[in-house]
Amino acid sequence: MKQHVWQITMMVAALVALAGGAVADGEFLMHGRVSFDTGTAMVKNATEENWSAAVVNTLVMPGDTLWVDQSGTAELELAGGSFLRFADGSKAEVVSLPPSASIRGWAGSFYVHRLSRSQGDFIFTTPSGTVEIPADTLVRVDIDGTGATTVSVRWGSARVR
Numbered sequence: 001m002k003q004h005v006w007q008i009t010m011m012v013a014a015l016v017a018l019a020g021g022a023v024a025d026g027e028f029l030m031h032g033r034v035s036f037d038t039g040t041a042m043v044k045n046a047t048e049e050n051w052s053a054a055v056v057n058t059l060v061m062p063g064d065t066l067w068v069d070q071s072g073t074a075e076l077e078l079a080g081g082s083f084l085r086f087a088d089g090s091k092a093e094v095v096s097l098p099p100s101a102s103i104r105g106w107a108g109s110f111y112v113h114r115l116s117r118s119q120g121d122f123i124f125t126t127p128s129g130t131v132e133i134p135a136d137t138l139v140r141v142d143i144d145g146t147g148a149t150t151v152s153v154r155w156g157s158a159r160v161r
Helices: 002-018
Strands: 032-037 041-044 065-068 074-078 082-086 090-096 101-114 122-126 129-132 137-143 149-155
Touching: 032 041, 032 082, 065 074, 082 090, 122 137, 129 149
Parallel strands: 101 122
Antiparallel strands: 032 074, 041 065, 065 090, 074 082, 082 101, 090 101, 101 137, 122 129, 137 149
8 A cells, every 4th residue: 555655656756747846845836727618718838839629627837828710718716715717709818827827918808706715916918908806806898900908897806007
């Protein structure tokens, strides 16, 4: 039995090493995950040339760009109770992840939903400005083809700069 536990421990350590980082006590790799997809979401790492399908449970790391085509929707779940929903024709880059999240939206429509238990900052940058979104807030950010941005607050608040 001890040998099986040791083998599993070594496999987990190898997977962590392949993922690009070592895990010490109390630390873990920050990531988001695709929690909903209509089958049209794509993801691309900053160092890659090709896009890959972003199906449910695909891990998303800082530097990744997500895109949803004209007929799709997707949702990215972030640690600590924040969600980023992509409407059809949306593209955004994950700059950093919670506890201080930063997203760079390029085009499309997005909902940012932060639960009341969310901690840290959430910054959504567009071609024409920055939106700071506190906890317990639901905000829609629309970016048109020229980069003009419309921010609609369903509940909570947002600071637009």
